[in-house]
Amino acid sequence: MSAPPDTREVILEARELTREFDGVKALDRFSFQLHRGEVLGLLGANGAGKTTAMNCLLGLTLPTGGDLFAFGLELQRHRIQILQRSNFSSAYTALPGNLLVGQNLLVFAKIYGVKDPKAKIAELMELLEISHLSKRVTGQLSAGESTRVNLVKAFLNDPELLMLDEPTASLDPDIADKVRKVVRKVQRERNIGILYTSHNMRDIEEVCDRVIFLHKGRIVCEGTPAQILARSSSSSLEDVFIKIARDGEIVDEA
Amino acid sequence: MNLQTISALVLRYLFLYTRTPMRMVELVFWPVVDLVVWGNVTVFIQKNTNPEFGNFVLFFLGGMILWDIMFRAQQGVAISFLEDVWTRNLLNVFVAPVRTTEYVSATFIVGFLRIVVTAIVLSLISWFGYTFNVFTLSWWLIPFFANLMLFGWSLGMISTALILRWGQAAESLAWAIPFFFQPAVAVFYRVEDMPAWSQPIAWCFPPTYIFEGMRDVMKSGSMNWSYLWTSAGLNLLYLALAGWLFLWILNLTRKRGLLTKFATQ
Ligand SMILES: Nc1ncnc2c1ncn2[C@@H]1O[C@H](COP(=O)(O)OP(=O)(O)OP(=O)(O)O)[C@@H](O)[C@H]1O
Ligand SMILES: [Mg+2]
Numbered sequence A: 001m002s003a004p005p006d007t008r009e010v011i012l013e014a015r016e017l018t019r020e021f022d023g024v025k026a027l028d029r030f031s032f033q034l035h036r037g038e039v040l041g042l043l044g045a046n047g048a049g050k051t052t053a054m055n056c057l058l059g060l061t062l063p064t065g066g067d068l069f070a071f072g073l074e075l076q077r078h079r080i081q082i083l084q085r086s087n088f089s090s091a092y093t094a095l096p097g098n099l100l101v102g103q104n105l106l107v108f109a110k111i112y113g114v115k116d117p118k119a120k121i122a123e124l125m126e127l128l129e130i131s132h133l134s135k136r137v138t139g140q141l142s143a144g145e146s147t148r149v150n151l152v153k154a155f156l157n158d159p160e161l162l163m164l165d166e167p168t169a170s171l172d173p174d175i176a177d178k179v180r181k182v183v184r185k186v187q188r189e190r191n192i193g194i195l196y197t198s199h200n201m202r203d204i205e206e207v208c209d210r211v212i213f214l215h216k217g218r219i220v221c222e223g224t225p226a227q228i229l230a231r232s233s234s235s236s237l238e239d240v241f242i243k244i245a246r247d248g249e250i251v252d253e254a
Numbered sequence B: 001m002n003l004q005t006i007s008a009l010v011l012r013y014l015f016l017y018t019r020t021p022m023r024m025v026e027l028v029f030w031p032v033v034d035l036v037v038w039g040n041v042t043v044f045i046q047k048n049t050n051p052e053f054g055n056f057v058l059f060f061l062g063g064m065i066l067w068d069i070m071f072r073a074q075q076g077v078a079i080s081f082l083e084d085v086w087t088r089n090l091l092n093v094f095v096a097p098v099r100t101t102e103y104v105s106a107t108f109i110v111g112f113l114r115i116v117v118t119a120i121v122l123s124l125i126s127w128f129g130y131t132f133n134v135f136t137l138s139w140w141l142i143p144f145f146a147n148l149m150l151f152g153w154s155l156g157m158i159s160t161a162l163i164l165r166w167g168q169a170a171e172s173l174a175w176a177i178p179f180f181f182q183p184a185v186a187v188f189y190r191v192e193d194m195p196a197w198s199q200p201i202a203w204c205f206p207p208t209y210i211f212e213g214m215r216d217v218m219k220s221g222s223m224n225w226s227y228l229w230t231s232a233g234l235n236l237l238y239l240a241l242a243g244w245l246f247l248w249i250l251n252l253t254r255k256r257g258l259l260t261k262f263a264t265q
Helices: A050-057 A079-084 A101-111 A117-127 A143-155 A173-190 A201-207 A225-231 A237-247 B003-019 B021-048 B051-086 B090-094 B100-129 B134-170 B173-185 B196-202 B206-220 B225-256 B258-264
Strands: A010-021 A024-035 A039-043 A065-070 A086-090 A161-165 A193-197 A210-215 A218-223
Touching (some): A024 A050, A039 A201, A050 A065, A050 A161, A050 B258, A079 A086, A086 A143, A101 A143, A143 A161, A173 A201, A210 A237, B003 B051, B003 B100, B051 B134, B051 B173, B051 B206, B134 B225, B173 B196
Parallel strands (some): A039 A193, A039 A210, A086 A161, A161 A193
Antiparallel strands (some): A010 A065, A210 A218
16 A cells, blocks of 8 residues: 655655765665655664764765755755755754853844744744743753753744754653644644654654654665554554664564 | 844854853953053063163063954954854754854954953053053054954964864864964064074064064054055965865865764764
8 A cells, every 4th residue: 555645845855865984874875855744754773874864964964975955956055045944953952051041042033034033932932831931041941941942943933844853852751742742733834844853652653744764874664654554563663663673674474 | 144144143152241251251351460460560670670671571561462462362263163062052053044154254253352352451451550551552553453363363263173173172272272373473572583493484474573563663653564564464364274274174074974973062
Protein backbone atom coordinates (compact mmCIF):
# COMPACT_ATOMS: atom_id res chain seq x y z
CA MET A 1 0.00 0.00 0.00
CA SER A 2 1.66 3.16 -1.14
CA ALA A 3 0.59 6.66 -0.20
CA PRO A 4 -0.51 9.06 -2.93
CA PRO A 5 2.32 11.41 -3.93
CA ASP A 6 2.54 14.57 -1.86
CA THR A 7 1.64 17.45 -4.17
CA ARG A 8 2.55 20.24 -1.78
CA GLU A 9 5.50 22.48 -2.61
CA VAL A 10 8.88 21.03 -1.69
CA ILE A 11 10.56 23.54 0.63
CA LEU A 12 13.63 21.55 1.61
CA GLU A 13 15.45 18.95 -0.40
CA ALA A 14 18.64 16.93 -0.10
CA ARG A 15 19.99 15.04 -3.07
CA GLU A 16 22.59 12.41 -2.21
CA LEU A 17 23.84 14.44 0.73
CA THR A 18 27.13 12.96 1.90
CA ARG A 19 29.32 14.08 4.76
CA GLU A 20 32.55 12.36 5.67
CA PHE A 21 34.56 12.94 8.79
CA ASP A 22 38.07 11.54 8.53
CA GLY A 23 37.04 8.91 6.04
CA VAL A 24 33.94 7.85 7.98
CA LYS A 25 30.61 8.65 6.39
CA ALA A 26 28.31 10.35 8.89
CA LEU A 27 25.85 10.75 6.01
CA ASP A 28 25.88 8.52 2.97
CA ARG A 29 23.91 9.65 -0.10
CA PHE A 30 21.02 10.82 2.02
CA SER A 31 18.11 12.11 -0.09
CA PHE A 32 14.75 13.40 1.06
CA GLN A 33 12.13 16.06 0.46
CA LEU A 34 10.22 18.11 3.00
CA HIS A 35 6.93 19.66 1.89
CA ARG A 36 5.25 22.86 2.99
CA GLY A 37 3.23 22.18 6.11
CA GLU A 38 4.73 18.75 6.69
CA VAL A 39 6.46 17.55 9.86
CA LEU A 40 9.23 15.12 9.03
CA GLY A 41 10.87 13.19 11.84
CA LEU A 42 14.48 12.14 11.61
CA LEU A 43 15.12 9.08 13.76
CA GLY A 44 18.12 6.96 14.50
CA ALA A 45 20.53 5.87 17.19
CA ASN A 46 23.17 8.13 18.68
CA GLY A 47 25.63 8.94 15.94
CA ALA A 48 23.24 7.99 13.11
CA GLY A 49 23.78 11.37 11.45
CA LYS A 50 20.69 13.40 12.39
CA THR A 51 22.49 16.45 13.77
CA THR A 52 25.01 16.34 10.96
CA ALA A 53 22.16 16.42 8.46
CA MET A 54 20.62 19.43 10.18
CA ASN A 55 23.92 21.24 10.38
CA CYS A 56 24.45 20.73 6.65
CA LEU A 57 20.91 21.93 5.95
CA LEU A 58 21.56 25.05 8.03
CA GLY A 59 24.81 25.76 6.19
CA LEU A 60 26.83 25.34 9.38
CA THR A 61 28.71 22.34 8.03
CA LEU A 62 29.64 21.98 4.37
CA PRO A 63 28.69 18.65 2.76
CA THR A 64 31.42 16.60 1.13
CA GLY A 65 28.97 15.57 -1.57
CA GLY A 66 25.47 16.09 -2.86
CA ASP A 67 23.17 19.06 -3.36
CA LEU A 68 20.91 20.96 -0.98
CA PHE A 69 17.98 23.18 -1.82
CA ALA A 70 15.53 25.23 0.23
CA PHE A 71 12.56 26.98 -1.34
CA GLY A 72 13.97 25.83 -4.66
CA LEU A 73 17.19 27.79 -4.10
CA GLU A 74 20.66 26.33 -3.88
CA LEU A 75 21.53 26.42 -0.21
CA GLN A 76 25.06 27.83 0.01
CA ARG A 77 24.52 30.45 -2.65
CA HIS A 78 21.29 31.81 -1.15
CA ARG A 79 22.06 31.16 2.49
CA ILE A 80 20.99 34.53 3.94
CA GLN A 81 17.78 34.63 1.93
CA ILE A 82 16.89 31.11 3.06
CA LEU A 83 17.77 31.71 6.70
CA GLN A 84 15.48 34.74 6.68
CA ARG A 85 12.56 32.36 6.05
CA SER A 86 13.76 29.58 8.36
CA ASN A 87 14.61 29.09 12.00
CA PHE A 88 16.21 26.58 14.29
CA SER A 89 16.11 25.49 17.88
CA SER A 90 17.96 22.83 19.80
CA ALA A 91 18.20 21.74 23.38
CA TYR A 92 21.96 22.16 23.00
CA THR A 93 22.13 25.84 22.19
CA ALA A 94 21.18 28.71 24.42
CA LEU A 95 20.48 32.40 24.28
CA PRO A 96 23.06 34.51 26.11
CA GLY A 97 22.66 33.61 29.78
CA ASN A 98 23.65 36.99 31.14
CA LEU A 99 20.85 38.93 29.42
CA LEU A 100 17.20 39.11 30.36
CA VAL A 101 14.84 36.88 28.40
CA GLY A 102 13.09 39.94 26.98
CA GLN A 103 16.39 41.50 25.90
CA ASN A 104 17.52 38.36 24.12
CA LEU A 105 14.25 38.00 22.27
CA LEU A 106 14.30 41.67 21.30
CA VAL A 107 17.77 41.33 19.83
CA PHE A 108 16.78 38.33 17.73
CA ALA A 109 13.49 39.93 16.68
CA LYS A 110 15.53 42.84 15.35
CA ILE A 111 18.05 40.57 13.66
CA TYR A 112 15.19 38.83 11.87
CA GLY A 113 13.65 42.19 11.00
CA VAL A 114 10.36 41.50 12.80
CA LYS A 115 8.03 44.46 12.21
CA ASP A 116 6.54 44.99 15.65
CA PRO A 117 9.06 43.14 17.87
CA LYS A 118 7.45 43.86 21.24
CA ALA A 119 4.00 42.70 20.16
CA LYS A 120 5.35 39.61 18.42
CA ILE A 121 7.39 38.60 21.46
CA ALA A 122 4.44 39.14 23.80
CA GLU A 123 2.16 37.08 21.55
CA LEU A 124 4.56 34.14 21.34
CA MET A 125 5.44 34.19 25.03
CA GLU A 126 1.76 34.06 25.83
CA LEU A 127 1.30 31.15 23.44
CA LEU A 128 4.07 29.19 25.17
CA GLU A 129 2.79 30.27 28.58
CA ILE A 130 5.99 32.00 29.60
CA SER A 131 4.93 35.67 29.67
CA HIS A 132 6.06 35.86 33.30
CA LEU A 133 9.67 35.07 32.31
CA SER A 134 10.29 38.24 30.35
CA LYS A 135 12.27 39.99 33.11
CA ARG A 136 14.17 36.91 34.22
CA VAL A 137 17.87 36.33 33.63
CA THR A 138 18.12 33.81 30.80
CA GLY A 139 20.91 31.79 32.39
CA GLN A 140 18.85 31.12 35.50
CA LEU A 141 15.94 29.43 33.73
CA SER A 142 15.18 25.75 34.16
CA ALA A 143 15.70 23.45 31.18
CA GLY A 144 11.98 23.45 30.41
CA GLU A 145 11.72 27.21 30.62
CA SER A 146 14.73 27.82 28.44
CA THR A 147 13.47 25.30 25.86
CA ARG A 148 10.30 27.33 25.54
CA VAL A 149 12.25 30.59 25.33
CA ASN A 150 14.30 29.02 22.52
CA LEU A 151 11.06 28.09 20.78
CA VAL A 152 9.82 31.68 21.00
CA LYS A 153 13.06 32.68 19.29
CA ALA A 154 12.46 30.00 16.67
CA PHE A 155 8.95 31.29 15.88
CA LEU A 156 9.89 35.00 15.88
CA ASN A 157 10.24 35.40 12.13
CA ASP A 158 7.15 33.32 11.25
CA PRO A 159 9.41 30.74 9.63
CA GLU A 160 8.13 28.67 6.73
CA LEU A 161 10.80 26.10 7.52
CA LEU A 162 11.81 25.08 11.01
CA MET A 163 14.49 22.68 12.17
CA LEU A 164 14.18 21.34 15.67
CA ASP A 165 17.00 19.20 17.03
CA GLU A 166 15.73 17.29 20.07
CA PRO A 167 13.55 20.17 21.27
CA THR A 168 12.07 18.07 24.07
CA ALA A 169 15.34 16.66 25.44
CA SER A 170 15.48 17.12 29.22
CA LEU A 171 11.83 18.13 29.57
CA ASP A 172 9.52 16.51 32.08
CA PRO A 173 6.59 14.58 30.55
CA ASP A 174 4.14 17.36 31.32
CA ILE A 175 6.19 20.15 29.74
CA ALA A 176 7.20 17.88 26.85
CA ASP A 177 3.53 17.29 26.20
CA LYS A 178 2.79 21.03 26.26
CA VAL A 179 5.70 21.77 23.95
CA ARG A 180 4.54 19.13 21.47
CA LYS A 181 1.02 20.54 21.48
CA VAL A 182 2.21 24.10 20.94
CA VAL A 183 4.60 23.11 18.17
CA ARG A 184 1.81 21.18 16.48
CA LYS A 185 -0.66 24.05 16.92
CA VAL A 186 1.64 26.75 15.53
CA GLN A 187 2.79 24.41 12.79
CA ARG A 188 -0.80 23.76 11.63
CA GLU A 189 -1.93 27.37 11.92
CA ARG A 190 0.99 28.71 9.90
CA ASN A 191 1.54 25.71 7.68
CA ILE A 192 5.19 25.38 8.65
CA GLY A 193 7.41 22.61 7.33
CA ILE A 194 9.37 21.10 10.20
CA LEU A 195 12.36 18.80 10.29
CA TYR A 196 12.30 17.23 13.73
CA THR A 197 14.69 14.95 15.55
CA SER A 198 13.97 13.26 18.83
CA HIS A 199 14.74 10.15 20.79
CA ASN A 200 11.28 10.29 22.28
CA MET A 201 8.93 8.04 20.32
CA ARG A 202 5.95 9.74 21.90
CA ASP A 203 7.14 12.97 20.25
CA ILE A 204 7.45 11.28 16.92
CA GLU A 205 4.04 9.65 17.01
CA GLU A 206 2.29 12.81 18.08
CA VAL A 207 4.11 15.41 16.03
CA CYS A 208 5.43 13.81 12.85
CA ASP A 209 3.45 13.19 9.67
CA ARG A 210 6.25 11.10 8.24
CA VAL A 211 9.52 9.70 9.56
CA ILE A 212 12.86 8.65 8.18
CA PHE A 213 15.00 6.14 10.03
CA LEU A 214 18.72 6.71 9.61
CA HIS A 215 21.36 4.13 10.39
CA LYS A 216 25.02 5.01 9.92
CA GLY A 217 24.10 7.88 7.65
CA ARG A 218 21.78 5.89 5.39
CA ILE A 219 18.03 5.73 5.15
CA VAL A 220 16.81 2.39 6.46
CA CYS A 221 13.12 3.01 6.03
CA GLU A 222 10.64 5.84 5.70
CA GLY A 223 6.92 6.43 5.78
CA THR A 224 4.16 7.48 8.13
CA PRO A 225 4.47 6.00 11.61
CA ALA A 226 1.51 3.75 10.77
CA GLN A 227 3.11 2.53 7.52
CA ILE A 228 6.34 1.71 9.27
CA LEU A 229 4.58 -0.20 11.98
CA ALA A 230 2.62 -2.13 9.38
CA ARG A 231 5.78 -3.01 7.49
CA SER A 232 7.62 -4.31 10.53
CA SER A 233 6.67 -7.05 12.88
CA SER A 234 6.96 -4.72 15.83
CA SER A 235 4.16 -3.48 17.97
CA SER A 236 5.60 -0.04 18.62
CA LEU A 237 7.90 2.52 17.03
CA GLU A 238 10.16 2.03 20.00
CA ASP A 239 10.68 -1.62 19.02
CA VAL A 240 11.32 -0.62 15.43
CA PHE A 241 13.88 1.88 16.67
CA ILE A 242 15.69 -0.72 18.75
CA LYS A 243 15.75 -3.26 15.92
CA ILE A 244 17.18 -0.73 13.51
CA ALA A 245 19.73 0.49 16.00
CA ARG A 246 20.94 -3.08 16.64
CA ASP A 247 20.60 -4.73 13.23
CA GLY A 248 20.59 -1.81 10.85
CA GLU A 249 17.33 -2.95 9.25
CA ILE A 250 13.74 -3.78 9.96
CA VAL A 251 14.01 -7.53 10.36
CA ASP A 252 10.97 -9.33 9.08
CA GLU A 253 10.07 -12.51 10.77
CA ALA A 254 10.90 -15.34 8.43
CA MET B 1 25.18 44.79 4.59
CA ASN B 2 22.06 45.49 6.57
CA LEU B 3 22.26 48.29 9.12
CA GLN B 4 19.37 46.94 11.14
CA THR B 5 21.13 43.61 11.59
CA ILE B 6 24.31 45.34 12.69
CA SER B 7 22.49 47.57 15.15
CA ALA B 8 20.64 44.57 16.58
CA LEU B 9 23.95 42.83 17.21
CA VAL B 10 25.40 45.96 18.79
CA LEU B 11 22.31 46.23 20.96
CA ARG B 12 23.06 42.73 22.23
CA TYR B 13 26.51 43.86 23.40
CA LEU B 14 25.14 47.07 24.91
CA PHE B 15 22.64 45.02 26.92
CA LEU B 16 25.57 42.93 28.04
CA TYR B 17 27.54 45.92 29.28
CA THR B 18 24.58 47.39 31.12
CA ARG B 19 23.49 44.05 32.56
CA THR B 20 26.91 43.21 33.89
CA PRO B 21 28.56 46.34 35.27
CA MET B 22 31.78 44.38 35.90
CA ARG B 23 32.46 44.71 32.20
CA MET B 24 32.33 48.49 32.50
CA VAL B 25 34.59 48.34 35.51
CA GLU B 26 37.16 46.39 33.54
CA LEU B 27 36.94 48.96 30.76
CA VAL B 28 37.69 51.84 33.10
CA PHE B 29 39.78 50.24 35.81
CA TRP B 30 43.04 49.37 34.04
CA PRO B 31 43.38 52.59 32.09
CA VAL B 32 42.77 54.57 35.27
CA VAL B 33 45.24 52.56 37.34
CA ASP B 34 47.86 52.86 34.62
CA LEU B 35 47.32 56.55 34.28
CA VAL B 36 47.39 57.32 37.98
CA VAL B 37 50.46 55.20 38.68
CA TRP B 38 52.47 56.46 35.75
CA GLY B 39 51.11 59.97 36.05
CA ASN B 40 52.43 60.10 39.59
CA VAL B 41 55.75 58.69 38.47
CA THR B 42 55.91 61.38 35.81
CA VAL B 43 55.27 64.16 38.27
CA PHE B 44 57.82 62.73 40.67
CA ILE B 45 60.51 62.45 38.04
CA GLN B 46 59.80 65.84 36.55
CA LYS B 47 60.31 67.39 39.98
CA ASN B 48 63.48 65.51 40.74
CA THR B 49 65.44 65.40 37.51
CA ASN B 50 66.40 67.72 34.71
CA PRO B 51 63.69 68.66 32.18
CA GLU B 52 65.16 66.44 29.49
CA PHE B 53 64.47 63.30 31.48
CA GLY B 54 61.01 64.51 32.49
CA ASN B 55 60.23 64.78 28.80
CA PHE B 56 61.24 61.20 28.34
CA VAL B 57 58.79 60.03 30.97
CA LEU B 58 56.09 62.04 29.27
CA PHE B 59 56.70 59.98 26.14
CA PHE B 60 56.32 56.90 28.26
CA LEU B 61 52.96 58.01 29.57
CA GLY B 62 51.71 58.99 26.13
CA GLY B 63 52.83 55.65 24.74
CA MET B 64 50.97 53.86 27.46
CA ILE B 65 47.71 55.69 26.86
CA LEU B 66 47.82 55.22 23.10
CA TRP B 67 48.74 51.56 23.53
CA ASP B 68 45.71 51.14 25.72
CA ILE B 69 43.48 52.57 22.99
CA MET B 70 44.70 49.97 20.54
CA PHE B 71 44.32 47.20 23.08
CA ARG B 72 40.68 48.20 23.83
CA ALA B 73 39.80 48.13 20.13
CA GLN B 74 41.33 44.67 19.72
CA GLN B 75 39.48 43.45 22.81
CA GLY B 76 36.21 44.89 21.56
CA VAL B 77 36.39 42.60 18.55
CA ALA B 78 37.86 39.47 20.15
CA ILE B 79 35.89 39.55 23.40
CA SER B 80 32.60 40.21 21.63
CA PHE B 81 33.14 37.03 19.67
CA LEU B 82 34.14 35.14 22.81
CA GLU B 83 31.00 36.35 24.60
CA ASP B 84 29.00 34.52 21.93
CA VAL B 85 31.15 31.43 22.38
CA TRP B 86 30.91 31.46 26.16
CA THR B 87 27.15 31.85 26.13
CA ARG B 88 26.66 29.20 23.42
CA ASN B 89 24.96 31.87 21.34
CA LEU B 90 27.14 31.49 18.27
CA LEU B 91 24.86 28.93 16.68
CA ASN B 92 21.84 31.19 17.03
CA VAL B 93 23.75 33.92 15.25
CA PHE B 94 25.05 31.66 12.50
CA VAL B 95 21.61 30.26 11.71
CA ALA B 96 20.13 33.76 11.61
CA PRO B 97 20.31 35.84 8.42
CA VAL B 98 23.51 37.54 9.57
CA ARG B 99 26.25 38.06 7.01
CA THR B 100 29.80 37.60 8.22
CA THR B 101 30.51 41.21 7.31
CA GLU B 102 27.58 42.35 9.46
CA TYR B 103 28.77 40.31 12.41
CA VAL B 104 32.31 41.63 12.11
CA SER B 105 31.06 45.20 11.68
CA ALA B 106 29.12 44.92 14.92
CA THR B 107 32.26 43.85 16.78
CA PHE B 108 34.12 46.77 15.19
CA ILE B 109 31.50 49.14 16.52
CA VAL B 110 31.84 47.63 19.99
CA GLY B 111 35.61 48.17 19.68
CA PHE B 112 34.98 51.80 18.75
CA LEU B 113 32.58 52.36 21.64
CA ARG B 114 35.10 50.88 24.06
CA ILE B 115 37.70 53.33 22.80
CA VAL B 116 35.33 56.24 23.28
CA VAL B 117 34.70 55.26 26.90
CA THR B 118 38.39 54.68 27.62
CA ALA B 119 39.43 57.91 25.92
CA ILE B 120 36.88 60.01 27.79
CA VAL B 121 37.89 58.58 31.15
CA LEU B 122 41.60 58.97 30.50
CA SER B 123 41.22 62.47 29.15
CA LEU B 124 39.18 63.63 32.13
CA ILE B 125 41.64 62.26 34.64
CA SER B 126 44.72 63.59 32.92
CA TRP B 127 42.99 66.95 32.40
CA PHE B 128 42.13 67.43 36.04
CA GLY B 129 44.84 65.45 37.72
CA TYR B 130 48.12 66.05 35.98
CA THR B 131 50.40 68.57 34.37
CA PHE B 132 50.47 66.12 31.57
CA ASN B 133 47.26 66.06 29.69
CA VAL B 134 46.35 64.06 26.67
CA PHE B 135 45.32 67.24 24.91
CA THR B 136 48.97 68.26 24.58
CA LEU B 137 48.49 66.17 21.50
CA SER B 138 45.44 68.32 20.58
CA TRP B 139 43.75 67.35 17.34
CA TRP B 140 46.54 64.96 16.42
CA LEU B 141 44.73 62.60 18.73
CA ILE B 142 42.03 61.98 16.15
CA PRO B 143 44.25 60.42 13.47
CA PHE B 144 46.27 58.71 16.20
CA PHE B 145 43.21 57.07 17.72
CA ALA B 146 41.77 56.24 14.32
CA ASN B 147 44.90 54.47 13.13
CA LEU B 148 45.38 52.59 16.37
CA MET B 149 41.74 51.54 16.30
CA LEU B 150 42.12 50.18 12.77
CA PHE B 151 45.11 48.11 13.78
CA GLY B 152 43.25 46.98 16.92
CA TRP B 153 40.41 45.78 14.67
CA SER B 154 42.85 43.82 12.52
CA LEU B 155 44.41 42.19 15.57
CA GLY B 156 40.91 41.46 16.88
CA MET B 157 40.00 39.63 13.69
CA ILE B 158 43.25 37.68 13.77
CA SER B 159 42.60 36.69 17.40
CA THR B 160 39.08 35.60 16.50
CA ALA B 161 40.34 33.56 13.56
CA LEU B 162 42.84 31.76 15.78
CA ILE B 163 40.17 30.99 18.36
CA LEU B 164 37.93 29.63 15.59
CA ARG B 165 40.75 27.44 14.37
CA TRP B 166 42.09 26.16 17.67
CA GLY B 167 39.00 26.42 19.83
CA GLN B 168 38.88 27.50 23.39
CA ALA B 169 42.47 26.39 23.94
CA ALA B 170 43.41 29.53 22.04
CA GLU B 171 41.27 31.84 24.14
CA SER B 172 44.14 33.34 26.05
CA LEU B 173 45.43 34.56 22.69
CA ALA B 174 42.62 37.10 22.78
CA TRP B 175 44.60 38.87 25.48
CA ALA B 176 48.09 37.97 24.37
CA ILE B 177 48.10 38.81 20.67
CA PRO B 178 48.56 42.59 20.99
CA PHE B 179 51.57 41.98 23.22
CA PHE B 180 53.27 39.92 20.53
CA PHE B 181 53.45 43.17 18.60
CA GLN B 182 54.33 45.46 21.47
CA PRO B 183 58.12 45.06 21.25
CA ALA B 184 58.04 45.73 17.52
CA VAL B 185 55.94 48.87 17.32
CA ALA B 186 58.12 51.24 19.38
CA VAL B 187 55.57 52.11 22.03
CA PHE B 188 58.01 53.13 24.74
CA TYR B 189 61.21 53.84 22.80
CA ARG B 190 62.23 55.32 19.48
CA VAL B 191 62.76 53.08 16.48
CA GLU B 192 66.36 54.35 16.26
CA ASP B 193 66.97 52.94 19.75
CA MET B 194 66.02 49.46 18.58
CA PRO B 195 68.63 46.95 17.35
CA ALA B 196 69.42 47.74 13.73
CA TRP B 197 68.15 44.43 12.37
CA SER B 198 64.74 44.95 13.98
CA GLN B 199 64.15 48.47 12.69
CA PRO B 200 62.87 47.43 9.24
CA ILE B 201 60.44 45.10 11.00
CA ALA B 202 59.16 47.94 13.16
CA TRP B 203 58.35 50.02 10.08
CA CYS B 204 56.14 47.21 8.77
CA PHE B 205 53.49 47.88 11.40
CA PRO B 206 51.11 50.84 11.31
CA PRO B 207 51.28 51.68 15.06
CA THR B 208 55.04 52.35 14.85
CA TYR B 209 54.36 55.48 12.81
CA ILE B 210 51.84 56.66 15.34
CA PHE B 211 54.08 56.19 18.36
CA GLU B 212 56.96 57.90 16.57
CA GLY B 213 54.64 60.70 15.54
CA MET B 214 53.35 61.08 19.08
CA ARG B 215 56.86 61.73 20.38
CA ASP B 216 57.54 64.25 17.62
CA VAL B 217 54.33 66.10 18.41
CA MET B 218 55.12 66.16 22.10
CA LYS B 219 58.59 67.51 21.44
CA SER B 220 57.98 69.95 18.63
CA GLY B 221 54.22 70.33 18.25
CA SER B 222 54.11 68.74 14.83
CA MET B 223 55.03 65.62 12.97
CA ASN B 224 55.82 64.17 9.60
CA TRP B 225 52.52 63.91 7.71
CA SER B 226 53.78 61.02 5.64
CA TYR B 227 53.83 58.99 8.86
CA LEU B 228 50.07 59.33 9.13
CA TRP B 229 49.45 58.38 5.52
CA THR B 230 51.82 55.43 5.66
CA SER B 231 50.16 54.21 8.83
CA ALA B 232 46.70 54.54 7.29
CA GLY B 233 47.80 52.78 4.10
CA LEU B 234 49.37 49.90 6.01
CA ASN B 235 46.27 49.68 8.17
CA LEU B 236 44.06 49.12 5.15
CA LEU B 237 46.43 46.39 4.00
CA TYR B 238 46.34 44.71 7.42
CA LEU B 239 42.56 44.99 7.63
CA ALA B 240 42.26 43.30 4.26
CA LEU B 241 44.70 40.55 5.23
CA ALA B 242 43.06 39.97 8.62
CA GLY B 243 39.60 39.93 7.02
CA TRP B 244 40.79 37.41 4.46
CA LEU B 245 42.34 35.23 7.17
CA PHE B 246 39.13 35.36 9.19
CA LEU B 247 36.91 34.39 6.25
CA TRP B 248 39.30 31.66 5.17
CA ILE B 249 39.35 30.10 8.64
CA LEU B 250 35.58 30.47 9.04
CA ASN B 251 35.13 28.57 5.81
CA LEU B 252 37.65 25.96 6.87
CA THR B 253 35.72 25.52 10.12
CA ARG B 254 32.52 24.92 8.11
CA LYS B 255 34.32 22.43 5.92
CA ARG B 256 35.61 20.48 8.87
CA GLY B 257 32.22 20.61 10.53
CA LEU B 258 33.71 22.15 13.63
CA LEU B 259 31.62 25.31 13.76
CA THR B 260 28.82 23.53 15.58
CA LYS B 261 31.00 21.48 17.91
CA PHE B 262 32.63 24.65 18.93
CA ALA B 263 29.37 26.57 19.28
CA THR B 264 27.52 24.08 21.44
CA GLN B 265 30.13 22.82 23.87
N1 LIG C 1 32.99 17.54 13.53
C1 LIG C 1 33.04 16.22 13.53
N2 LIG C 1 34.22 15.59 13.40
C2 LIG C 1 34.30 14.24 13.36
N3 LIG C 1 33.24 13.44 13.45
C3 LIG C 1 32.03 14.00 13.61
C4 LIG C 1 31.85 15.42 13.65
N4 LIG C 1 30.53 15.69 13.80
C5 LIG C 1 29.91 14.49 13.84
N5 LIG C 1 30.79 13.49 13.73
C6 LIG C 1 30.48 12.06 13.70
O1 LIG C 1 29.43 11.85 12.77
C7 LIG C 1 28.52 10.85 13.23
C8 LIG C 1 27.10 11.40 13.26
O2 LIG C 1 26.95 12.32 14.33
P1 LIG C 1 25.63 13.14 14.61
O3 LIG C 1 25.93 14.17 15.63
O4 LIG C 1 25.07 13.62 13.32
O5 LIG C 1 24.69 12.03 15.22
P2 LIG C 1 23.20 12.16 15.76
O6 LIG C 1 22.37 11.25 14.91
O7 LIG C 1 22.77 13.55 15.87
O8 LIG C 1 23.37 11.49 17.20
P3 LIG C 1 22.70 11.87 18.62
O9 LIG C 1 21.43 11.10 18.68
O10 LIG C 1 23.69 11.32 19.59
O11 LIG C 1 22.52 13.33 18.69
C9 LIG C 1 29.04 10.43 14.59
O12 LIG C 1 29.76 9.25 14.43
C10 LIG C 1 29.93 11.56 15.02
O13 LIG C 1 30.97 11.09 15.85
MG1 LIG D 1 22.23 14.84 17.49
